[in-house]
Amino acid sequence: MKKLLFILMLASISLFASQANYEAKIYNAIFNALFPAKRTIYVWSDSKQKSDILRQISATQSVDSKEDADILLLSKTKNIDTKTMKFVTNYQLLKHYKKSAVGGFYWKKGRPNIIFLKKNLDKYHISLPQSMQEYVEDEL
Amino acid sequence: MKHLAKIYALFFISIGIAIGYLYISLTHTEDLLRTNINHLFISQAKEFASNIQHHLHQKIPQNLYTTIKNNPQLKTELERDISLLTTENFKYIYLLYKDKNNNYRYLLDGSEGEEKGELDEKLNVDKKVWNEVYETQMPKVFLQHKLENLWITYLEPVIYQNKTQAIIAIDFATTLPKEIQHATQPVEHIFIYIFIAIFIMLGILLYQTLLNFKSKRDSITDPLTQTYNRNYLRDLLQKIDISKYQIAMLDIDHFKVVNDTYGHKVGDFILSDVAAIIKKMIRSDDILIRFGGEEFLLFIHRESSKEMLATQIAQRIRRTIEQKTFTYDNNTLKITISMGITCSPQHFKTISDAIKHADEFLYIAKREGRNQVVSDTNIQTLSKKQLDTLSIDEIKDAIEENRLLCHYQAIFCTQTQKVLKYEALVRVINKDGSLIYPNQFLPSIVHTTLYNQMTKTVLEIVFAKIKKHKVAISVNLNFSDIINEAVFKLIIEELEKNKDIAPWLSIELLEYEVLEARDSFVNNIKIIQSYGVKISIDDFGAGFANYNVFQILKIDTIKIDGSLIKNIDTSETSYKIVKSIALLTHELGIETVAEFVHSLEVYKVVKELGITKVQGFYFAKPQENLLNGDKTP
Structure with a gap:
């Protein structure tokens, strides 16, 4: 029984590791698309879990202060009013920041979902590469 | 293994x-x-x-x-x-x-x-x-x-x-x-480890096999010439079907001079170059072996025993080497080779005998001036012209076609003038009906299995004659025949078949051979004597007169060599030797026969010395039929 539990634990760790790894790759692709010219992208996040994921990406660096960040990765905070670029991690928050966030990435139905909001991308003069175009929405 | x-x-x-x-x-x-x-x-x-x-x-x-x-x-x-x-x-x-x-x-x-x-x-x-x-x-x-x-x-x-x-x-x-997959994964991993382990073991096994193969190859390969060596020859002799091959023995002419003049490095270079040329000129079925020093042994493959390719291939190799200029460290050399060939090795008792035969012809090639190929067919053709001898194949045909017969020369008692017995002398009837004498065919086949067949046939003919006429007949055999397992076996077989008339048979052993394997010889003679067969020593006094034979065997008769008898009337030395032999045999109680009694004068001297039996043209020539009754000279 102990053996079986150990196997199941290992399996769940590897499952999580696999999904986190997958998520890190997606964030890497998103940030590279948003900041194609930057070698290091400074990211502020309100979620420890997301900060941990971002640590796996060599092109990003977590910062403690929102002012030092190139982009804010928001998972729960709703009252941020700053010109710094925002990117959210759930659909409800995206709806909340639909006028300022450039987009969001979240899991739904076990599937990764990426949405970029065209109007907000334009505000930051961001032109996404062709591979990201299918995720661009005019509005929510 | x-x-x-x-x-x-x-x-x-x-x-x-x-x-x-x-x-x-x-x-x-x-x-x-x-x-x-x-x-x-x-x-x-x-x-x-x-x-x-x-x-x-x-x-x-x-x-x-x-x-x-x-x-x-x-x-x-x-x-x-x-x-x-x-x-x-x-x-x-x-x-x-x-x-x-x-x-x-x-x-x-x-x-x-x-x-x-x-x-x-x-x-x-x-x-x-x-x-x-x-x-x-x-x-x-x-x-x-x-x-x-x-x-x-x-x-x-x-x-x-x-x-x-x-x-x-x-x-x-x-x-x-996924749980099923995770649960079975360790088992799958075990399988994968087992597969890896098997794969590694197979790899090791393969590596070992390759190593064994390499060491086996090294053990049978001459490192200098990359030809097979004598280890390989030893194995080859066990398994080869010799009827599918002809044997050539070849030797680099004056190789010692090359070594002495230019040094061993050049000698080695010549050896490996010559080997490379030969390898290039032979086919994949042919086998080249470095026999030792500058000698190579070549087994030339043929589809059937009738095919005679060896001389042709050997000549081509000889010409190529003769035409090539060997260059080493600014030294330019011309090399020639000599070759001796055994064309029909299947007729020999052993392959080693066939190799020895090729070596003998190599020696002839050397003696005749080197840079040439001498095969036993060349020699047989030459000899045939000069001596009218038969080739091995002709003798084989004669045996198979029952063209062997015996002539009988009578041996007389000097006292009674009566025929005591006969000596059987083998002849081959040539295809044209003429008679071929032993000196024209025995030397060619003495080392071959044909000799055994001929011995058997002669014994059969002689026993048939004894049976019919109830007369004593002697046959000639070599000392080596008695210790040769195959010949001895067939003698015993014939004696067994003719047990009742075996006491009429005498075996005349040719004395010129040095006696080897004494114990085996003595034992076998005793077995033959147990059938009542008489034992004579032929040509006594001609070769290595070995008196020891009287100590180890019971000899019934000795036949004094013809070279001592034929001029006994004129040569004092011959007279004294024969006299001493006669005295010795008299003392030992052994019957004595004088052969080559060709005149009345010789007969008189022989009789005077107390020799009791005579044989020679003065009394009777060898002939197909037995004499009728007594013969008075």
Whole structure:
């Protein structure tokens, strides 16, 4: 029984590791698309879990202060009013920041979902590469 | 050792097959379980989808999207109904529609909380599969390879007026197949380790085999010339069918001079170069062996024993080497080779005898001036012209065609003038009817199996004669015949067949040979004597007169060599030698025969010396028929 539990634990760790790894790759692709010219992208996040994921990406660096960040990765905070670029991690928050966030990435139905909001991308003069175009929405 | 290797190989293969079978069984069981789980899901998912379809068509007869969009109450009701179907395994049940941009958006969702999709919310799906369902209007099941939390998805189109309005999606999120996979993974890993271990062991086995092969090859290869060596020859002699080969012995002429003049490095260079030339000129079936020093042995393959290729190939090799200029460190050398060939090695008692025979002809080639090929057919042709001798094949034909016969020369008693016995002398009848004498065929076959056959035939002829005429007859044999296992065996066979008349037979042993294998010789003679056969020593006084023979054997008669008798009337030395022999034999109680008695004068001297038996042309020549009665000179 102990053996079986150990196997199941290992399996769940590897499952999580696999999904986190997958998520890190997606964030890497998103940030590279948003900041194609930057070698290091400074990211502020309100979620420890997301900060941990971002640590796996060599092109990003977590910062403690929102002012030092190139982009804010928001998972729960709703009252941020700053010109710094925002990117959210759930659909409800995206709806909340639909006028300022450039987009969001979240899991739904076990599937990764990426949405970029065209109007907000334009505000930051961001032109996404062709591979990201299918995720661009005019509005929510 | 070979059997052991086979057993090991069989053992490993059996283990490999057993493990392979177990591994396939395990993966097959795993697949079967997965298929059953899938089947369970699919059959239930179909039923759910069918119910949803039915429900939808009941509630919304047309304009699916518009009706839901404009009727939030109905949407909530429908979603509540759908949510009743969701379970831990049937995790997500929802409907998506396709917008004009080919994106899929929520229409209805049975999920709750964060997972719930809002109307028109986009969901990233595998468009290729979803589009297929949209267009073909056929349900589809697909495995979610890329998604960690889902196992399988069932899609079914919702069709209104033959147009796909939406797709019902049911996600099956069981961990069972993965759990099965995780549970069986350690076993699979064990199998993989076993396969790796077997692979490594096979690798080691292969490496060992290669090493063995290499060391075996090294042990049979001459490192300088890269030809086979004598180790290989030893093995070859055990297994070769010699009738399929002709044997050539070749030697580099004046090789010692090359070594002495230019040094051993140049000598080695010449050896390896000559070997390389020969290897290039022979066929894959031919076998080249460095016999020792500058001597090579070449087995030239032939399809049948009639094929005579050796001389042709040997001449070609000789010419090529003669024409080549060998250059080493600014030294230019011309080299020649000599070759001796045994054309029909199958006629020899052993292959070693055939090799010796080739070596003898190599010696002749050297003696005749080197840079030439001498084969036994050359010599036989030459000898035939000069001496009218027969070739091995001609003798073989003569034996097979019963063209052997015996002439009998009578031996007389000096006292009574009566015939005491006869000496059988073998002859071959030539195809033209002429007679061929032993000196014209015996030397060619003395080392071959034909000699054995001839001995057997002569014994058969002689016994037939004894049987018919009841007379004593002697036959000539060599000392070596008595110790030769095959010849001795056939003598005993003939004696066994003619036990009753065996005492009429005398064996005259030719005395010129040095006696080897004394014990075996004495034993065999005693066995022959046990049949009542008389033993004589022939040509006594001509060769190595070995008096020791009188100590070890009971000799009945000695025959004094003709060279001493024929001039006994004129040569004092011959007279004294014969006199001493006669005295000796008299003292030992051994009968004495004087051969070559060709005149009355010789006969008188012989008689005067007390020799009791005479043989010679003065009395009778050898002839096919026996003499009738007494003969008075």
